Amino acid sequence: MNCSVVKAAGYVLVHTPDMILHNGTTQTTEKITNPDSEYLKKVPEHIRPYEEVVNYAPNQAYIGNITPEELKGYEMPWYDKDVPNSNRFGKFGEIMPQDEFIGLLKISDAFDLVKLEKEFVKVIKEKLSAHPFFNENDLAKIKEGEELSEIEVQVKDHHAEAIYNHGKLVGCVKKAHEIDVNLNAHVMYENLVVKASGILAFKHLLHNNKIDPAEIEYVIECSEEACGDMNQRGGGNFAKAIAESGEAINATGSDTRGFCAAPTHALIKAAALVQAGVYENVVIVAGGATAKLGMNGKDHVKKGLPILEDVLGGFAVLISKNDGVNPILRTDLVGRHTVGTGSSPQAVITSLITAPLDKGGLKITDIDKYSVEMQNPDVTKPAGAGDVPTSNYKMIAAIGVKRKELERKDLGSFVEKHGMPGWAPTQGHIPSGVPYLGFAREDLTEGKLNKVMIVGKGSLFLGRMTNLFDGVSIIMERNPGNIEEKVTGASKEEVKTMIAEAMRDFASHLLKE
């Protein structure tokens, strides 16, 4: 079996302080149900400045400046500690400030729906001109900007979605249709945010790893938004839109959905497409969700913390044909939560963790690291949702004890050795299994690890179509280095040559006789 490899990964965050209040559903719901609430009044006092967001240890881990092992060395809580020598840019990507991202929204806008104020345009054009990825052509797409009064009219009278920067109206996203709810300003705003943050991740993947975009043949987008009109809600397709902006001229693509499990579904699909020889290079990519900004904000404010869900997340990963170097994706060792699996934790862990292990004759302890739901516990613990990765590791360890592959007394050390602290923002699909792919590629090449498992889970019941939840997993391992050459049959020309030679031999025999 000639597996595909994880060749490179890119990860980005975007600090979006104003979008917390104006676009996060916890806050927008509160505005509707309790507009004079104390919480809404307090939100602005709990917003972190950009520098604090850059210095925040989990964010530095997300873009690759500190490893999960190094993050473990920081005592929790993390929000009140700065990482020394932290940087906006990391080996995997960057943490982009809001104003530049608003400029990127305009660059990503193919239908002239984003309107930005003139003076703001001048500032962001200058800032973006210093960014390594944006050239004159990109900056020209931002145009000259509009008068503030025109934007105010759009927001007030035409249902445009306002864009704020540090509390000031600086632009808007117009509705894309008079009556179509799937093209209204709110939906267009969310979709443009996904597209723009996906583009940023895609560009980091290619740029930081010196990958020619023309070599990408297929893109799978796996976020949680849906683009389409009233005749085909969710018709798609973010993938091709991102590929277009990333100048992947030879690529097509499609969107894969599965709530938070979608990135791992996409990873398995990409691995299969490459292994089957359909495509040589497939990128899986996702942008971030404005709706989830400040999702647990009420608890953070109640406890006097900053609102820690203040960033959008994005990632892009390149899956390529076996190069004999990068870690391989074992498509023969895939776990899946099926319709008949059931919902008990034991059934879930069995289907996602031990089923693929059993297929490969492996024990729970044969996997060096499990990448599960890597949500940052700094965010979830104060909100009462606990430490999600640690809970997952404890469940895996408990099944290990039940299978007699682990002593009960070693439960704690299993979590320590085979687990990692969560460092990803609670952006649904973003923390689900995939945040580790970049580090895993390193750990399974230059590092000391041999096998890791990527696990994605999704809450399908939120869509009200089924009570089921979902999950898939795949084992990724160090490349043994032996690339199997595909054995092909003889070509038509070769067959002709062989027949001709046989005929000549036969004729020469006859002549001799």
Added chain:
Amino acid sequence: MSILDNKKVIIIGDRDGIPGPAIEECVKTAQGTEVVFSSTECFV
């Protein structure tokens, strides 16, 4: 005898903890209980 015997029960499960349907199965083993609401929430 269980603390849930003859009680009406509201279940709120957690996707990454114990989901609603799993709790429901346990509750059903108590006598005379009625599950009036069961849901699984996702906090992340």
